[in-house]
Amino acid sequence: MGKMIYAILSNTNSDKLNALLFGMKGISGENLITVTFNEISAVVSHIKREELIADQASAIAFAGIIENIGQHFTLLPMRYGSMLESAELIQKMLEKNYSEFQQNLQKVENQSEFGLKVFCDSEKLKDEMRLKSETDDNPSVKSDEGIKKSVYLDYMNKKLKEHHLEEKLLNYIDVVIAEFTEKLTQLNAVSKIKKRCTATILIDAVFLLKKEKKDELVQVVKDSQNKHPELNYTLTGPWPPYNFVDINLK
Amino acid sequence: MDNNVIDQSKDITILELLDRVLTKGVIITGDVVISVADIDLVYLGVKLMLSSVETMEQLKAGKAIKEI
Incomplete structure (x- = not known):
C-alpha cells in the first residue's frame, strides 16, 4: 500500500x-x-x-x-x-x-497557467521570405582570383543563403515574441518562452497570470494572430501552474 | 480567419495535459519514492501524438501561407 x-x-x-x-x-x-x-x-x-x-x-x-x-x-x-x-x-x-x-x-x-504554441511550416515560410527578398542584395561568396567558380563556391553560397534565411526567420520570431510579451508585461504575466522548438513549432510559451486577466490574454493572442495570419496560434488553458513550480523534492 | 484562438481540439488539449502531468509539476525523487514503471512509455506515446498534431497544424499553416 x-x-x-x-x-x-x-x-x-x-x-x-x-x-x-x-x-x-x-x-x-x-x-x-x-x-x-x-x-x-x-x-x-x-x-x-x-x-x-x-x-x-x-x-x-x-x-x-x-x-x-x-x-x-x-x-x-x-x-x-x-x-x-x-x-x-x-x-x-x-x-x-x-x-x-x-x-x-x-x-x-490566484494565478492560472496558459500555454501558447505557434505553428508554421518553417520551410514554407522561408520559401516565402526567399521570394520576397529576391531583390535584396543577399550575401554571397564572390568568385575572385583565389576562388574560381566551382562546386565548392556553389556549396558555400547555398549554405550562406540558408544561414541568412534562418537568421531572418529567427528575427521574425523575435519580433512576434516581442510584440506580445510587451503587452503581457502590462498584464503582469510571467512568461517562459522557447523558440524554434521544431520545424513546425516556432514558439512554445507558457504564461502565468491572474485568473481574472484571462480575457485580456486571449485578446493579446487574438491581436497577434490577426497581425500574422501566416502563423497558426493555439492557446490552451487555464491550467494549474505545472510549469511554474520548480521544486524537486528529495 | 478564425478568431477563436483558445483551442478546443481534443488532441491538443490531451497532448498539453499529458505533457504537463508527465513532465512538469512538483517531483519527488529518492529512495523512499515508489516508482511507477513505464511512465517513459506513456511519454513516448505523447511525443508520437505531438508529431501527428504538428502535421495537422503544418497543413493548416501551409494553407495560410498560400493565402497571403
Whole structure:
C-alpha cells in the first residue's frame, strides 16, 4: 500500500477542502484524503502496488483530479507518479520542504497557467521570405582570383543563403515574441518562452497570470494572430501552474 | 480567419495535459519514492501524438501561407 500524491495546497480553509474532497475518488477508486503539516496539506489517495499502472487513462484521471481541486484552491500540482509509502513519510516531506511550498504557493496564488504554441511550416515560410527578398542584395561568396567558380563556391553560397534565411526567420520570431510579451508585461504575466522548438513549432510559451486577466490574454493572442495570419496560434488553458513550480523534492 | 484562438481540439488539449502531468509539476525523487514503471512509455506515446498534431497544424499553416 502506498500513497499517490496529487497536489500540495494551503490548508487555511480545511472545512472547505474536506467538503470538496468528500466523495471524490483517486485514480484507483479510493477516497481522496489530506495529510497535513501546519498550514500545508497534501491531497493523497491509497493505492496498491499492483494498481500502479502507467497509461494515458490513469495520467488523464490524475490530471483531472488536480484540475477539479485547482478550480477551488491555489495548489502546486504534483507530477504523475509521485508516491510515497506512508502518510508519515508524506508528513515528513511536507515538514522538510515547508518554506519552499509556502513560497511557491504565494507565487502562484490566484494565478492560472496558459500555454501558447505557434505553428508554421518553417520551410514554407522561408520559401516565402526567399521570394520576397529576391531583390535584396543577399550575401554571397564572390568568385575572385583565389576562388574560381566551382562546386565548392556553389556549396558555400547555398549554405550562406540558408544561414541568412534562418537568421531572418529567427528575427521574425523575435519580433512576434516581442510584440506580445510587451503587452503581457502590462498584464503582469510571467512568461517562459522557447523558440524554434521544431520545424513546425516556432514558439512554445507558457504564461502565468491572474485568473481574472484571462480575457485580456486571449485578446493579446487574438491581436497577434490577426497581425500574422501566416502563423497558426493555439492557446490552451487555464491550467494549474505545472510549469511554474520548480521544486524537486528529495 | 478564425478568431477563436483558445483551442478546443481534443488532441491538443490531451497532448498539453499529458505533457504537463508527465513532465512538469512538483517531483519527488529518492529512495523512499515508489516508482511507477513505464511512465517513459506513456511519454513516448505523447511525443508520437505531438508529431501527428504538428502535421495537422503544418497543413493548416501551409494553407495560410498560400493565402497571403
